[in-house]
Amino acid sequence: MNTRQVGIAGMGVISPLGHSAEALFDGCLRNQSAVHPFEINLSGLDPATVPVASCDFDDKAIKTPSKITPDRGTAMALAAAKQAFQNSSLDMDQLDPDRTGLFWGSGMSGAHSFETICRQIYNDHQRLRPTSVLTTMPNAAVAEIALALKVKGHALAYACACASSAVAIGEAMRAIQGGWLDVAIVGGHESMLMPGILSSWQAMRVLAPLSHDLTQAHQVCRPFAEDRHGFAMGEGAGALVLESVEHAQKRAHDHSLYMTGYATNCDSQHITHPDPAGQVKAMKNALKNAQLNAKDIAYVNAHGTGTQSGDAAEAASLAEVFGPYGVPVSATKAVHGHLIGAGGVVELIIALKALQTQQLPATAHVQAVDRNFQIDLIRGSARSLQQGRHVMSNSFAFGGTNAVLIASLA
Amino acid sequence: MTPAPVFETIADLLIKKFEVAPEQVKEDALLEDLGMDSLGLMEFVFALEDAFNLRIPEDKLDPTQSGISLQQLSSIVQEALPKNPT
Numbered sequence: 001m002n003t004r005q006v007g008i009a010g011m012g013v014i015s016p017l018g019h020s021a022e023a024l025f026d027g028c029l030r031n032q033s034a035v036h037p038f039e040i041n042l043s044g045l046d047p048a049t050v051p052v053a054s055c056d057f058d059d060k061a062i063k064t065p066s067k068i069t070p071d072r073g074t075a076m077a078l079a080a081a082k083q084a085f086q087n088s089s090l091d092m093d094q095l096d097p098d099r100t101g102l103f104w105g106s107g108m109s110g111a112h113s114f115e116t117i118c119r120q121i122y123n124d125h126q127r128l129r130p131t132s133v134l135t136t137m138p139n140a141a142v143a144e145i146a147l148a149l150k151v152k153g154h155a156l157a158y159a160c161a162c163a164s165s166a167v168a169i170g171e172a173m174r175a176i177q178g179g180w181l182d183v184a185i186v187g188g189h190e191s192m193l194m195p196g197i198l199s200s201w202q203a204m205r206v207l208a209p210l211s212h213d214l215t216q217a218h219q220v221c222r223p224f225a226e227d228r229h230g231f232a233m234g235e236g237a238g239a240l241v242l243e244s245v246e247h248a249q250k251r252a253h254d255h256s257l258y259m260t261g262y263a264t265n266c267d268s269q270h271i272t273h274p275d276p277a278g279q280v281k282a283m284k285n286a287l288k289n290a291q292l293n294a295k296d297i298a299y300v301n302a303h304g305t306g307t308q309s310g311d312a313a314e315a316a317s318l319a320e321v322f323g324p325y326g327v328p329v330s331a332t333k334a335v336h337g338h339l340i341g342a343g344g345v346v347e348l349i350i351a352l353k354a355l356q357t358q359q360l361p362a363t364a365h366v367q368a369v370d371r372n373f374q375i376d377l378i379r380g381s382a383r384s385l386q387q388g389r390h391v392m393s394n395s396f397a398f399g400g401t402n403a404v405l406i407a408s409l410a
Numbered sequence: 411m412t413p414a415p416v417f418e419t420i421a422d423l424l425i426k427k428f429e430v431a432p433e434q435v436k437e438d439a440l441l442e443d444l445g446m447d448s449l450g451l452m453e454f455v456f457a458l459e460d461a462f463n464l465r466i467p468e469d470k471l472d473p474t475q476s477g478i479s480l481q482q483l484s485s486i487v488q489e490a491l492p493k494n495p496t
Contacts, residue, residue: 066449067446067453129456130449131452134449
C-alpha cells in the first residue's frame with residue numbers, strides 16, 4: 001500500500017436528501033430534488049421567493065458537550081461528525097488524542113445565529129444571550145466536535161467559501177501524510193437559510209429566479225444546461241474520518257476507500273468570476289499528487305453551481321484537462337442545493353458512494369447541455385460505472401480558491 | 411416554604427435542559443454543586459428568566475456567584491414574580 005494514501009474509515013451526512021450517506025446518494029440516483037420555495041418578507045425590502053434546499057433536522061434536539069445551545073449549523077456539524085465516527089470501526093478510547101485532529105470548513109459559520117442576534121438587537125430590542133459570541137465564532141463547530149470526540153491534536157477551522165470543506169479534507173490528508181496525525185475527523189457545515197442572508201445572496205443575482213409556477217421550483221437549478229440561471233441555496237453538513245495506513249495496519253484493518261489526491265490554489269483574478277487557468281492547474285496538480293493520469297479518473301462530481309459564468313469556466317477546464325467529452329461528469333447541486341462550505345465534503349461523499357456502488361448519478365433537470373460545452377454530462381438517469389477506481393470532486397470558490405480532491409477504491 | 415410550582419419549574423429546567431441528574435435536584439442543593447460551570451450558570455439564569463418571563467436584578471442573583479441553594483433561588487424568583495391581585 002502506498003503510504004501517501006489515507007484511508008476513509010467513516011462517513012456522516014446531514015443533508016436536504018436525508019441524514020446518511022446512503023440517503024443522500026439514493027436521492028441523487030433518483031433525481032429526487034429537495035429544492036423548494038422560501039418566502040422572504042422583510043421590512044424595507046420587496047417581498048421575494050427564492051429556491052432553497054433545507055434539511056428536515058431538529059437542531060433543538062442536539063445536545064452539545066459545552067451545554068451551549070448551538071447555532072443550527074454547529075448542531076448539524078456535530079451530528080454529522082458523530083455519525084461519521086460511529087460509522088467507523090475506530091474506538092475513541094483506543095485513539096491517542098494528541099494524534100487525532102479535526103479539520104472543518106464553513107463559508108459563513110454561525111450565520112443562522114448572527115442573523116438572529118441582529119434581529120434581537122435592531123428589530124426586537126431584546127437582550128443578547130451570554131453565549132452569543134460562542135455560537136457565532138468561526139470555530140464554534142470545531143470546538144464542539146473536539147470536545148465530543150476528544151480531539152487534542154490539530155483543531156482547525158477553514159473559511160474559503162465554497163471550497164472550505166474540500167480544503168479542510170485536503171489539509172488533513174497532508175497532516176496525516178506528514179506524520180503529524182494518525183486520525184482526523186474532517187468535513188464542513190453550512191446553514192444560512194435566513195431571510196436577511198438569503199436576500200444578500202439574491203442581491204448578487206446568483207440564486208435561480210423562480211417562475212410564477214412554484215410547482216416547478218424543484219427543478220430550477222440546472223447545472224451546465226443551455227437554460228441554466230443560478231442555484232438553490234442548501235444547508236447541511238458532511239464528515240469523514242480519515243486514518244493513516246500505518247495506524248490502520250496496527251489494528252489489522254483494511255480500508256476499502258482512500259483519499260489519494262489533493263490540490264489547492266487561488267485564481268487571483270477576480271473575487272467572483274472563476275478563471276479556467278486556475279482550475280486546470282488545480283485539477284492537474286491533484287492528479288500529480290495522486291500519481292494518476294487524467295484517463296484514470298472514472299467520474300467527476302463537478303462544482304457545477306448552475307450559474308452562467310461558473311459552469312462555463314468549469315466546462316472549459318474539464319475539456320482541457322480530460323479532453324473533449326473525456327470523463328463522465330455530473331453536478332448534483334441540482335437536487336441537494338448548494339451547500340457552500342459543506343459542498344466539498346457532501347459532493348465527495350456522493351463520489352465515494354458512486355465508487356462503492358458503481359453507479360454514477362445524473363445531473364437532474366437538464367434537457368439540453370449548453371452547446372458550447374464539450375463535456376460528457378450524465379443526464380436523465382444514473383449511469384453504470386463500467387471500469388475505473390478513481391473519482392474526482394471539484395470545489396471552486398468565491399475569492400478564487402480552488403480545491404480538487406481525488407479518492408480511490410482499494 | 412417555597413411554593414411548589416416555582417421549584418418544580420426550576421427542577422424541570424435543570425433536569426431537561428441542563429442535564430442535571432434528578433437525584434441532585436433538591437431544595438438544599440447548591441447551584442455550584444450541580445456540575446455547571448460559570449458559563450452554564452449564566453445560561454441557566456438566562457433560561458430561568460425566560461421560563462418565568464422576568465428579570466432578576468444582579469444584586470439578587472449574580473450568575474457568577476453559585477453558592478446559593480435551589481430553595482433560595484426559588485424564593486428570589488418568587489419575589490420577582492408579579493404579585494397576584496387580592
